[in-house]
Amino acid sequence: MSNLALALTPMVFDRKSYSDETLLDLYRSLVMPRRIEEKMLILLRQGKISKWFSGWGQEAISIGAVNALEEDEFILPMHRNLGIFTGRKMPLEKLFAQFQGKKSGFTKGRDRSFHFGSKEHHIVGMISHLGPQLAIADGIALAHKLAGESKVALVFSGDGATSEGDFHEGVNVAAVWKLPVIFVIEHNGYGLSTPSNEQFAMEYFTDKAPGYGIEAIRIDGNNVLEVYDTIKTLAEDLRENPRPVLVEAITFRMRGHEEASGTKYVPKELMETWTLKDPVDNYERFLEENGILTPEMKEAINSAIKTAINQGLDIAFGEAAIEPDTKEELRDVYAHYQQEVIEPKSSNTQEKRFIDAISDALNQSMERYPNLVLMGQDIAEYGGAFKITDGFVQKFGRERVRNTPLCESAIIGTALGLSVKGYKAMVEMQFADFVTCGFNQIVNNLAKIHYRWGQHADVVVRMPTGAGVAAGPFHSQSNEAWFFHTPGLKIVYPSNPYDAKGLLNAAIEDPNPYLYFEHKGMYRSISAAIPEDYYTVHIGKAALSAKGDELSIITYGMGVHWALQAVEELGIQADILDLRTLLPWDQEAVKETVAKTGKVIFLQEDCNTGGIGAEICAWISENCFEYLDGPVMREGSLDTPVPFAPSLEKNFLPVQRFKEKLITLKNY
Structure with missing residues (x-):
């Protein structure tokens, strides 16, 4: 069925036994991301924001899903899932600060738009590579199984991202391990400008599921009530009978991949027809026609949402631009952890x-x-x-x-x-x-x-x-x-x-x-x-494998043994510094041995060009120049792939060349 034919399919809202309040809650939740979108598009034209990935026309999928799950169940969204973030009641001022690259945003200005997560809100943010999200959902679901928790994880993928190997791997692992993951594919017709028929040969993603041995359901992604009921029913089942399920939500992206890309590549008739299936307008009409949403209620809901948006924007725009703090930037690269080295309890x-x-x-x-x-x-x-x-x-x-x-x-x-x-x-x-x-x-x-x-x-x-x-x-x-x-x-x-x-x-x-x-x-x-006991070694600290005054050999791994053999064979008295930790590496120990001997050579098994030795030798030249009595040398394997034949491999490895260079350095 073509995108046009899908757009012509009538939208039917089946309220089942859901209360008026539930239907109205869905409406409130659905309107919020649309009103934010309207505001963001104005701000984009005014040059007050730099970029925007629109989910216009796809809001029902996010809103149906986020309201169907329990608040402590993880959701892993994509570019067009603003409703996931608003549906989890994220403070708007913090969300807008994130979009503006402000310090109070979720990434402290270090990443943009929806590339973030929040454990408090049980959301794991995407990276631009898209597909890797699925495997993270697998891990969360595996943790649920291991802990005996009756929970599910839900992860989104666009139809374009399903072409990535990560999609296949993520679904396959979940299938093999029977993990409680709901894979939601937003089938919106395009991957940026590439239409579906240039992305994959099958018509529907539900055709893929049997190949993985899992179930699949196809739903109208513009029908918020259908999305909500489907995900809610599935989640209740998967909590008791863990397994993955693929949900294909048929929808359409009404704006560009991001605003700058536009939609000129979309046939006019297709765009006009899908406009008639707008998820907000159709659901609003259903509620009004059934007497669930009165004009007064509609006005009150929209007024409250607009006020909240404006207040959040005022706070975000009022925040000053970030003043960089280099120490903080470096500190936040790693999770804070202070190692306490553990010595063995006994001498056994x-x-x-x-x-x-x-x-x-x-x-x-x-x-x-x-x-x-x-x-x-x-x-x-x-x-x-x-x-x-x-x-x-x-x-x-x-x-x-x-x-x-x-x-x-x-x-x-x-x-x-x-x-x-x-x-x-x-x-x-x-x-x-x-x-x-x-x-x-x-x-x-x-x-x-x-x-x-x-x-x-x-x-x-x-x-x-x-x-x-x-x-x-x-x-x-x-x-x-x-x-x-x-x-x-x-x-x-x-x-x-x-x-x-x-x-x-x-x-x-x-x-x-x-x-x-x-x-x-x-x-x-x-x-x-x-x-025999449990013990640890200090991370980031090198160790001397041998001591000598003539020169310093800095190395690691197998290089330590090659160095020990070489100095014994050649009768050289050398410091042999075993780095042990390559990142972070021990600058203090390197400086100490260079200052002691004045001559240094770096030995690595890796190819010479672009190896770790190149970086450390450059650091020595820059920071230890006054101690040097000879050129900083390095030796590694040949700049070729590793050959198979033993004679070729022996020639590839640096052992003999290192010995020759060691003699040169000693005699310098």
Whole structure:
């Protein structure tokens, strides 16, 4: 059925057994976003606001949904869901301050329009990439199931965003895990200017649901009563019988994607026909014709709404522009957390391989934090690709040790959703290389969410990394530098079993997002006697693996072992500084060793160009120049993908080139 044919479908309001007061409450709720829209469009023309994403003509979907759910059930809206925010009774002055980029807004001026959330109002805001919202809803719903709460989560998607892989992953995870999520697709005919027939080949999204093994319902998205009744009925059912349901709400966007884009691409006949299905006008007419809404009531309701809007705008416009506070900006990148390093309670130690130390940390953290959930491909009965979680299912159960579908993005998003509900999550990348499929969730959701609106991301992503095992280009990459550039993340990279356990425990303790790199080549080749007890290692503090006066080697991970072997072989007395934490890195320790020896070389397994060594060497040149007795040097792997053949891989890695450069630096 075409958009035009859908527009010609008569709108029928079935009040069922709902009271007059319920119908009037829906009217009050429906009118509010429309009146705000009218005002915002005037302000936009006056140049008093910079941008506006209109939901004109789609208000019934938001209003029906927000009124159908309980106030403490999470909703994850999109661009055109102003009614979700007003329906949750957000203070208008704070909402308008958000639109104006004022300090009292929900993001303190750091993000715009509807890119924010509020835990107080049980709303999780979107990012511009759209699709990742679905997985966060999965995580919230999973938390409901784990806690035995009879609750649902509701998440919106536009029809255009369903083309993203994140849509598929989010729906698939919810289907496999039977999560109580209502996926609402606002089928409004266009993705910006691209019509539906250029976005997907099927006619309706309800055709997709059987492929996921879930139910789907198609409704008139302009009929607020139909939306309300459908969502209310579904939510009541899903609270008792958890499972995902897809709701396709047929509607139309009456204005541009955002105001600047206009609607010239929309056929005139289509626009005129959908105008007749205006959700506000039609519902208002229904109430009037049935004697539920009198002229006096209509005037009183609209007058009160306009007064509230004007008062809110006066407050927002009266607020001064933001005066930047650099300390506050930097402070808010991370959730506040003051680590207290935990020492082992007893002196009992046990010989552990690197891989066993990681497993030990996970095991003890699972015991310490009953709200910690482990997720990853094959980590349950199989124990993971490297057997790190072997036996965990028997001890902690499948609810907390979860095999996942092959969908890195959705699982990282689900971990964030768990965090919204107060859980901790560990996500295992089967190989660090596969994190590319979840890159957006890490750098744009996990890393930025606290800075944007104060929601922490209590997630650790474990990254089996590194070459030297003849695994080729897609199982051997060192990709820590990809994330080193991203504010809001923390990165640790242990080089020995003691740090492997202590750093992982510390990362899980911290409510901020971590990438935990663990070199596959060390798993079973390096052992040490480490404490049997739970303990942590200081985040952000480097450690000297060797001491000497001739020069300083700054490195991490496998580089520590290459450096130790090199100085022994060459007879060089060197400080070997193991960074351990890459973000934040220990500037004080770096400065101290450079001041001590006057000569420094940075060693990394990652490719030379654009690596972490480049940043730290630049910092040394800028901040330690007066201590230097030679050029700041660095060595890394070749600027090629990681080759498969052992001889090629050996040539790729920096070990021999590092030794040669070490001699050059010593003799300088």
